[in-house]
Each structure stands twice: as structure tokens, then as C-alpha cells.
Amino acid sequence: MSVKNLDDLLSEGVQGRYVLVRSDLNVPLDGSAITDDGRVRAALPTIKKLAEAGAKVVVAAHLGRPKGEPDPKFTLAPVARRLGELLGAEVPLAGDLVGESAKALTAGLADGSVVLLENVRFDARETSKDAVDRSELAAELAALTPGGAFVSDGFGVVHRKQASVYEIAAVLPAYAGGLVLAELDVLKKLTDDVKRPYVVALGGSKVSDKLGVIANLLTKVDRLLIGGGMAYTFLKAKGYEVGTSLLQEDQLDQVKGFLAEAEKRGVELVLPVDVLAAEGFAADAAHEAVDVTAIPADRMGLDIGPRSAELFARKLADAATVFWNGPMGVFEFEAFAGGTRAVAEALVKSDAFTVVGGGDSAAAVRQLGLPEDGFSHISTGGGASLEYLEGKELPGVAALEGKN
Ligand SMILES: Nc1ncnc2c1ncn2[C@@H]1O[C@H](COP(=O)(O)OP(=O)(O)O)[C@@H](O)[C@H]1O
């Protein structure tokens, strides 16, 4: 990738210059408490280097999926606090994205200091389908940083064609951040001459987003394991009832196509054989392991069952390369963390080249107490990694190459 990077920017000199950094600070929260600060830590080196070089650093980021308007549930306040603790200097949070508060805070920014703008997704133009809206917001963001530069460092979000990721790179001189470059460097090993058997394990809850990558993955992998919230659309497509489990009804036909395509290509598609069927979505919900052919109508699958956990571990054992995105169950609840733990442990035991990606998957690895060095790489991006593995051009990267 021949794009300018952070080191180029630093050698041009940033003393007294505005630098807008797009980071991925989308951390898991329990109320207002951050349960895993991995993404804040990953964003730190770039922000720190710029501040130490005397830049006026303005950080833009999203949290969750608010509906294009301010929503206190998705404020970046906890993130600003954590970023400040890790930097060792307070990071003020603007009360808005490009409004009066952001203008005042950025205008008064001292050299070498850092501010965080409020959640970019509080403005509907960030994720608008209309490029004119997005460009308008990008221009307003750029106006906060007169004479500034843009550093794209939010790897987890580079697959999104959004104002602060894509259009912004057309209005400010753009540079790739260290995190984006480092992530791409590792993921390249999963596309160039990958060692086989190549196994991908998918789970999680962003089912509609991530089902889309499967068609392409089926042309690349030897084996695909499907667990987590992703599994139920497959089980339903096979004719099983899934009770009140997560289901992407509108993509059933697509999934039936995946099942047929996997068979045609000789790709082994491994689905759970049992699940933990719970009375409701709660940490203390009554639950039992049931065969996938017998999920009761009023129960929801919140984890793969113990037989599936064993099966998945076995199917990972002989792999030479593994990519895993998406927890196998609702690991945040201890009772439903077993499947995720089994897959994570199988990867730690394995001699394969193992990459785990995604905000929650990475958080799960740490929360379950597994050694981070048990994996070849823990990526900050789930969807972004998957789209890269598909061979797709990532909009946030294309923008750095001037293709926007
Ligand atoms: N069976 C399930 N039903 C509902 N949610 C699930 C299920 N299995 C996993 N999840 C949830 O998926 C979420 C993570 O999904 P996702 O965002 O796709 O992963 P990542 O952040 O690693 O890319 C977790 O919060 C987890 O609780």
C-alpha cells in the first residue's frame, strides 16, 4: 500500500498543527463501566506520538450504533476518562461533534494536548447513505482543524464508508496510522499463500453484516465453523426450529445457498450439534443443553452446548491457519461462556497461525483469562478483518490511496 503514514507526517513536523485522528474506541460497556479497554490501549500509541510531537490532537470515534442523534447511553465520556488515565493527561470530551462545544474546545486546544469529540454517530450524516451528507459532515470536521492533517487509525472501522473514515480523507491530507498498518501487515499472512488446513470460526451477533462475507470465504477456506448468534440462521435453514434465538429470517435463502455451495466445493461446514437453550436473555436464566433438533419454541440459544464445544475444539486441532471472529455464545454471562472458552483454549493449544479479531472476541479472550501471547495476533477489527480476508477493498484504506 503506497500511502503516506504516521511516520511521514511526524517527519514533516506537527508542532502546533492540528491533527484529526479517527480511532476505533468502540469498547464494551457495562452501564458506564468499560469492561475491556483493549481498543483504547491500541489507539494510544498514535495519539501519544502526535501529542508528544506537539500536535493539537483531535480524536474522532464512535461508540455502538446510536440512531444518528445524541443518546446518553452511547456517550464517549467513559472512553475520554480512560484515554486520559492511560495518557496521563486529562482528555476533555466535547459536548457535541461539530457544534459550539467542539468548536470552542478545538479552537482553544494547546499544542501537545488531546481532545475527544463526542460520538460521531450522534450525527446522522456520519452513516448516511447519501455521499453529499457525508461530505458535508467531513467538511465540518475538517473546519475544526484548520490547516490540519488526518490520521486514519481506527482499523476496526475501515470497512465502513462513513464520513469520519472515508470522506474526511478527501478534505484533509490523509495518513495511515500505525495501528491500521500493523493490522494489515499481519492479516496479509492470511491471504498470501495461506498454510492449510485453513479454518475460519464465526460467531457473534452482527449476523446480517457478517453473513455477507461467507459466500466469499467459501472460496478460500477448508473448513468453516459457525457458532454464536450466527448459527441459528444456519440451523433454521437446515429445517430445525430455533425457538426465540437470534435469527436472520430475511437471509434464510442466502444461507441455504451457502449450505449447498459448501457441499459443492467440498468445504466442511461445521454447525453446533447442541446448544444451551435459555428461558430468557439474562445471566441467571434457567437453561439446559439440548440437541439442535429439539430447541423448545420458547427458549433461546445463548451458547453452543458442551458436545459442540468439543466438536469445535477437535475441528480446530489439525488446522495450520485459523481466523476466529465472534464469540460462540453470550460470554458476558458466565453460564454462557463455555463455548467461547473452548474455542479460545483450542487456539491457545494449537501450533497453527491463529488470529482472533473483533472488539468482543478480543475482550472475551482477555476476560476469560487466556494468555494474549497464546494467539499469533489479536486484531482490533472483526468485520474489518473479515472483509479484508474476503479480498474486498476496504473503503477507509482506499480513501488513503486517494480513491475516494
Ligand atoms: N447465541 C447468541 N445470542 C445472542 N448474542 C450472542 C450469541 N452468541 C454471541 N452473542 C453476542 O455476540 C456479541 C459479539 O458479536 P460481534 O460484535 O459480532 O463480535 P465481535 O465484536 O468480536 O466482532 C457478544 O456481545 C455476544 O454476547
Ligand SMILES: O=C(OP(=O)(O)O)[C@H](O)COP(=O)(O)O
Ligand atoms: O466493533 C466494531 O466491529 P466488530 O464488532 O466487527 O469488531 C467496530 O467498532 C465497527 O463497529 P460497527 O460494526 O458498528 O460499524
